Amino acid sequence: xxxxxxxxxxxxxxxxxxxxxxxxxxxxxxxxxxxxxxxxxxxxxxxxxxxxxxxxxxxxxxxxxxxxxxxxxxxxxxxxxxxxxxxxxxxxxxxxxxxxxxxxxxxxxxxxxxxxxxxxxxxxxxxxxxxxxxxxxxxxxxxxxxxxxxxxxxxxxxxxxxxxxxxxxxxxxxxxxxxxxxxxxxxxxxxxxxxxxxxxxxxxxxxxxxxxxxxxxxxxxxxxxxxxxxxxxxxxxxxxxxxxxxxxxxxxxxxxxxxxxxxxxxxxxxxxxxxxxxxxxxxxxxxxxxxxxxxxxxxxxxxxxxxxxxxxx
Numbered sequence: 001x002x003x004x005x006x007x008x009x010x011x012x013x014x015x016x017x018x019x020x021x022x023x024x025x026x027x028x029x030x031x032x033x034x035x036x037x038x039x040x041x042x043x044x045x046x047x048x049x050x051x052x053x054x055x056x057x058x059x060x061x062x063x064x065x066x067x068x069x070x071x072x073x074x075x076x077x078x079x080x081x082x083x084x085x086x087x088x089x090x091x092x093x094x095x096x097x098x099x100x101x102x103x104x105x106x107x108x109x110x111x112x113x114x115x116x117x118x119x120x121x122x123x124x125x126x127x128x129x130x131x132x133x134x135x136x137x138x139x140x141x142x143x144x145x146x147x148x149x150x151x152x153x154x155x156x157x158x159x160x161x162x163x164x165x166x167x168x169x170x171x172x173x174x175x176x177x178x179x180x181x182x183x184x185x186x187x188x189x190x191x192x193x194x195x196x197x198x199x200x201x202x203x204x205x206x207x208x209x210x211x212x213x214x215x216x217x218x219x220x221x222x223x224x225x226x227x228x229x230x231x232x233x234x235x236x237x238x239x240x241x242x243x244x245x246x247x248x249x250x251x252x253x254x255x256x257x258x259x260x261x262x263x264x265x266x267x268x269x270x271x272x273x274x275x276x277x278x279x280x281x282x283x284x285x286x287x288x289x290x291x292x293x294x295x296x297x298x299x300x301x302x303x304x305x306x307x308x309x310x311x312x313x
Contacts, residue, residue, distance in 0.1 A: 006040040007069040009033055010048060014066045017055040040065075074138040091117075093286055096125040096132035097145040100230060100250040101272055105145060105168070109293045120286055129154060136275050137163060142287050143276040145294070147171065149209050149268060155275055162277045166291055168298040171270040173206070173245040175261045176237050176254065184259035191263060195219035198242035201226050202233030206245055209268050216266070234258055272298070 012022040013033065023030040041047055048062035058066060097106060102124065110122065125132070125141060132144035133154060145168070148154050155165040175194065177184050183193065191213055199221050201207050207226050214221045224242045227233050230250040237244050238257030247270050251260055274294050276287050 002043060002065075003040065004069075004072060006036050006043075007065060007072065009036045010040060010062065011066055011069045011073070013037065013049060013056055014058055014062070017057065019056060070137075077138040077140070091119055091283060091286060092121045092123065093143075093283065093290065094123045094125060094135075094141040095143055095145070095290070096127045096135050096141040098128055098132070098147065099126055100247060101145045101147065101171075102126065104249045104252065105272075105294060105298060109290070109297045113290055113293055117286060117289070133163065133275055136277055142283065143274055143291060145272065145274055147270040147272045149205065149270060150212075153271065153273065163275055164278060165273045165275055166295060168272045168274055168294060171247045171249045171272050173209075173247055173263065173268045173270070174251060175263055176234055176244040176246045176251075177259045177261060178237055178240050178243075179257050179259050180240075181243070181259065183261065186261050188262045188264045191217045191267075192219065194243060195221075198222045198224040200224050200233045200236045200242040200244045202230035202244065202246065202250075203228065210245060213266070213268055231255070 009022065009026060012025050013019060016022045016025065019030045019033045019037075023033045026033065037049060044061065044065075046061050047059050048065060049056045049058055095102075095106070106124070113120075114122065125135070127135065127141075127144070129144070129146035129148065132141060132146055135141040136144050146154065153165050155163045175189050183189060195214075195217065199210060201210065201223065204226055207223065210221050210223075225233070225236055227236075230246050233244045234246060234255050236242070238255050245263075245268070246254075246260075249270075249272070254260055274291050276291055278284075
């Protein structure tokens with residue numbers, strides 16, 4: 001039988017790549033960590049780490065064990081969450097969401113859900129996908145509204161921890177310009193037409209995205225500001241600091257002094273979805289109902305909004 005405490009120690013060794021640093025995190029001695037890893041290897045009959053002067057790396061059996069340890073840890077945390085809910089005597093749901101998606105997608109859905117399920121206490125947690133998905137995985141949240149840009153979705157088929165990604169909608173990025181800009185009245189723009197501009201971006205991920213698309217378009221973007229708020233970025237655009245790329249979902253109330261113009265393909269987009277974890281307990285029906293409501297509310301796309309002469313959505 002594999003000792004779960006030794007699995008916990010192995011996880012910390014994998015995290016830090018060092019017995020010394022793992023010992024510091026676990027508040028024990030490096031010798032104790034080494035002894036527990038050696039005992040684990042004796043139980044398995046195979047090495048789980050490779051030791052060198054540069055640190056510690058996992059062997060293939062070690063990587064398999066750490067994956068298993070992650071799943072076990074998530075299950076135990078979820079069990080504790082469920083026990084706490086039972087003790088409270090009321091059904092609860094925790095929803096993690098990124099700010100702009102939650103602001104646009106959640107309110108109408110939650111209004112209907114609360115009317116149909118008044119027995120459920122809802123908690124909303126504002127988190128970016130890199131934080132919200134681990135929260136669903138280990139039981140701190142029941143579902144998450146998340147997004148990803150180009151590339152594979154953040155939850156793959158057959159995710160070992162039981163996460164399921166359900167697509168909600170596509171969220172294309174639009175160009176936001178000062179209202180007095182010479183291209184503010186264009187029906188659409190190619191990214192190459194914006195090569196000379198300075199950029200004001202409201203999300204660090206958008207910085208990376210713009211740089212990738214700019215390489216394809218053949219220019220190096222000049223970035224004036226990398227913020228963490230789309231509305232702040234649009235306010236700076238309105239002040240004439242530069243131009244921006246803003247997701248459609250954040251454009252329902254653009255500030256005064258800006259113009260919104262669609263990009264011609266190929267144009268970047270966020271792929272928005274809801275992540276939940278399949279369970280066999282009484283809260284599952286509420287999770288299913290909320291996921292279904294989100295999918296119905298977002299499909300076939302976001303509600304249309306008109307900015308200037310352009311319908312958005």
